[in-house]
Amino acid sequence: MTSPTAPADAQLLLLDKHQVDALLSPDDVLQAVREAFVLHSEREGRVFPVVREPLSTGGVFGIKSGDVQAQGLLGFKAAGFWPANRQRGGEPHQATILLIDPATGRPLCVIDGNAVTTVRTGAAGGLGLQRLARPDSARLCVFGTGVQAQIQLDFALRLLPSLREVLYVGVDGQRNAAFEARFAQRCSIAPAEDRNAAVAQSDIVITATPGGGALFDLQAVQPGTHLNCVGADTRGKRELPEGLLQRVRLVVDDRTQASQIGETQWAPDTASIELGDLLTGKAPFERTAADITVFDMTGLALQDLTVARLLHQRAEATGTGTCLAWPW
Numbered sequence: 285m286t287s288p289t290a291p292a293d294a295q296l297l298l299l300d301k302h303q304v305d306a307l308l309s310p311d312d313v314l315q316a317v318r319e320a321f322v323l324h325s326e327r328e329g330r331v332f333p334v335v336r337e338p339l340s341t342g343g344v345f346g347i348k349s350g351d352v353q354a355q356g357l358l359g360f361k362a363a364g365f366w367p368a369n370r371q372r373g374g375e376p377h378q379a380t381i382l383l384i385d386p387a388t389g390r391p392l393c394v395i396d397g398n399a400v401t402t403v404r405t406g407a408a409g410g411l412g413l414q415r416l417a418r419p420d421s422a423r424l425c426v427f428g429t430g431v432q433a434q435i436q437l438d439f440a441l442r443l444l445p446s447l448r449e450v451l452y453v454g455v456d457g458q459r460n461a462a463f464e465a466r467f468a469q470r471c472s473i474a475p476a477e478d479r480n481a482a483v484a485q486s487d488i489v490i491t492a493t494p495g496g497g498a499l500f501d502l503q504a505v506q507p508g509t510h511l512n513c514v515g516a517d518t519r520g521k522r523e524l525p526e527g528l529l530q531r532v533r534l535v536v537d538d539r540t541q542a543s544q545i546g547e548t549q550w551a552p553d554t555a556s557i558e559l560g561d562l563l564t565g566k567a568p569f570e571r572t573a574a575d576i577t578v579f580d581m582t583g584l585a586l587q588d589l590t591v592a593r594l595l596h597q598r599a600e601a602t603g604t605g606t607c608l609a610w611p612w
Contacts, residue, residue, distance in 0.1 A: 294390055296610035303395040303605055307598045308403055308591075310442065316324040316594050317407040317464035318563065320586035323352055324538070325560030329586045331538060336518050336545055342368055343433045344518055348516040350585035351386065357578065361397050361588040365494075375429065378402065381592045390612060393596045393605075397588065400595070406435030407511045408422040408537065408559075412579035413488065415562050415572065416535060417510040418482040422448045425476060427523070428492035428501045429454045429463040432514055436490045441470050444488075451486065453499070480504040490514070495521030502527050507574040514581050516547040523550060524578070529554045532576045533569075535562065537584050556580075 299307070325331030325393075335347040349360035363379030370376055379397030384390065396545040411448070413421075424440060424447055426433050431450070441447055450473040454460050459475045467473050475480035483489055483504040491499055495515035502525040511532075515523045536556045538540035543552040559579065561567035571577055599605045 285427040291612045293609045293610055296391055296608045297393040297596065297599060297608040298608065299393065299395045299599055299604070300606075301399060303465060303599070304396050304399045304404060307595050307602075307604060308399060309438070310403065310407070312405045312594060313403045313591055314410060314529055315440075316590040317404050317587050318411060320584055320590045321408075321411065321560035321563050323560075323590075324584060324586055325558065325564040325566055328352060328354060329357075331585045332542070334541055334545065334585075339364075340542060342366070342549070346370075346518075348583065348585035348588060350589060352586070352589070353386070354609065355593075356386055357383075357589055357593055359383040359589050359592060361401070362583065363397060363401060367494075375431070377597045378571040381588055383589070383592055383596055390440060391594070391610065393599075395536070395595055397592075400588060400591050401583070402431055402435050404591050405432060405514065405581065408581055408583070408587060409436045409490070409514065409579070410439030412512050412535065412559060413440055413510070414443050414570075415559065416577045416579055417488050418445065418508060418571070418573070419444075420446055421510070421557050422446055423451070423486045423490040424449070425451045425453070425488065426490040426492065427453045427479075430461045430488075430492070432583070433490070433492040434463070434466060436492050436512065436514060437467060437484035440488065440490065441467065445449070447471060447488075448449075450474075451482040453479050453482065455493075483509075488512070491523040495523055498525040499523050501525055505531075505576060507576060510579075512579050512581065513547045516545070516549070516580070518545050522543075522550055524550075526550070528576075529578065531570070532578045533557075534578050534580065535559050535569075536580045537582055541582040541584075542580045547578070547580045
């Protein structure tokens, strides 16, 4: 991480959404997110307590922060969900990342965090599928057709070549032509006629909704199913039916976060393993054909920071972004 040479010469780099899009690649993000989980497992990277609070405007505001002291990496993401943005023609998820020089506390780089959040979450989901889903998984059911559902499905198809058939459940249960068109060349895709039947028939279930309540019935989940759960990221949110976590082998990104704001908040005493410990081999794990596995994803600050560091380095190398004088 580049530090300002002197207070009078300090600069601040700004990266907008178009510049972020141009600098990101799925493979690089996957590598950066894997590193984040490994750093978390090795306790070389720290995640600080999460802020996640409702606002009187109807939005939800959060801060995720952390550091990697050995790498001079420090920063935070201020983000949340403002559903009324849809009425303005805008994206309800909003995020801004700030990288900070740990030696001085001065800001180094401000990054539009929307694409970062989307792609790093998709990459985390992909890592969960690689490690937890049955390798012969052929059918997937995804709840949601929005930005996060799209990136989760994109990484699933990218990383699991055995996937052939996708069923989806949109907010109104109807066909979504644009969603289908995005994936039609990569798989057979169609709306689910019955959500419980779709879950029962699927090897993999991805839930990527606003988390307003259980999406299917408990008895729909069959032995051997793997579930990636994305939507529960705030107190009170859930996507899984009551009683399911007691039947599964549970993997989380961070045990504390998951028990506070993830799906695990509904069964906080459930034994769990952190994904980073699977990736580093700290926690032995072999699934049987009949195991039901769940990856409860709440999003690590370290994921945002490793991807933001990649963007900062690439922007400096390519001369991308807007530099502002930021003396102190």
